Amino acid sequence: MSASAEFAGKKIVLLAGPGESTDILFHALDAEFGVHRIIVETPVSQKQLLKRRAEKLGWPTVLGQIAFKLLISGPLGRTSQPRLRELKQAHHLNDQPLPADRTISVSSVNAPECIAKLQELNPDVVVVNGTRIIAKRVLTSVPCPFVNTHAGITPLYRGVHGGYWALANDDAAHCGVSVHLVDAGIDTGGIIAQALIEPGPADNFTTYPLLQLIAGLPLLKDAVRAALAGTIQLRPAPEGQSRLWSHPTWAEYRANRQRNGTR
Known part of the structure; x- marks a missing residue:
């Protein structure tokens, strides 16, 4: 563990779901x-996840x-693995497992x-990274920003899949990543910083999230530094309609691919 002398004694806790982005x-x-x-x-189990999604979407x-x-x-x-490896190597991303001696498991x-x-x-x-929606009682349990x-x-x-949906909507001007405070809503907390990504010909639905993580990491570091200090x-929200997006269906993806080439 290496810590900046400027913030010696300060505690950063990562509250996350398991997965490569967390690593x-x-x-x-x-x-x-x-x-x-x-x-x-x-x-959440896949069965429970699908049941909840069906209750909302049908x-x-x-x-x-x-x-x-x-x-x-x-x-x-599967076919995008070489591109994903290329991005990780180019940006010096470390995807090794979390250290067991600093990892605490909880049910939720x-x-x-x-x-x-x-x-x-x-x-x-x-x-926070990759968790279910965090209840207000958790967010108010400690006197610090999430x-x-x-x-x-x-x-x-x-x-989910904000980068993909922006491109599918011919809205490259809003294809990017946000760092924000967490509140009890779904991605509704105050905006700290945002950045855009520019996917290339080798990119697609499965590489957009890594491009977004790469663009977001410097913003997150700045946000953590500001939180510790x-x-x-907060910055104003971009103009436009607030909308909650879900996973695309096979038919939606095919229609978007045929209409504007979004992969």
């Missing part, structure tokens, strides 16, 4: 500041999303055990 984000922050602890929640849409995953995003992910970010652990750790900033990197320009592209400043 990359941890190592980037740890090299810059030193991360005190990582609290990792157990993901089974026809969910079945279309499953078809997209099986027939399009899965194969795209909203479980009493998570609140108890946060209060015990008493962090100066909590960095900061998240969102793969989309909020509030226009809340939810107590100098976070």
Whole structure:
């Protein structure tokens, strides 16, 4: 662990779901500041996730999303491995597993055990990545900011796959990433910083999130630095309609591909 002398004694806690983006984000922050602890929640089961999604969107849409995953995003992910490796190498991203001696497992970010652990750790900033929606009781359990990197320009592209949906909507001017404070809504917290990405011919649905993470990491580091110094400043939200986006269906992806070439 290496920590900036400027923030010696300050505690950064990462509150996250398991996954490669969490690994990359941890190592980037740890090299810059030193991360005190990582609290990792157990993901919602696939069965429960699909059931909840069907209650909101209906089974026809969910079945279309499953078809997209099986027939399009899965194969795209496999053929895009060389591009993903290229991006990680070019930007010196470390995707090694989290250190076991600093990782704490909880059943959910909203479980009493998570609140108890946060209060015990008493962090100066909590960095969030890839968790379920965090309840207000958790956000108010410790007197520090919760900061998240969102793969989309909020509030226009809340939810998931914000980069893809911006391109699918011919809205490259809002294809990017946001760093924001976390509130009890879905990607509705105050905006700290935003940046755009410019996907190339080798990029597609499965590489956009990594491009967004690469663009977001410098913003996140600045936000953490400001949080530790107590100098976070919020910026106005971009103009436009706030909308919550979900996973594309097979039919939506094919229609967007035929209409404007979005991959």
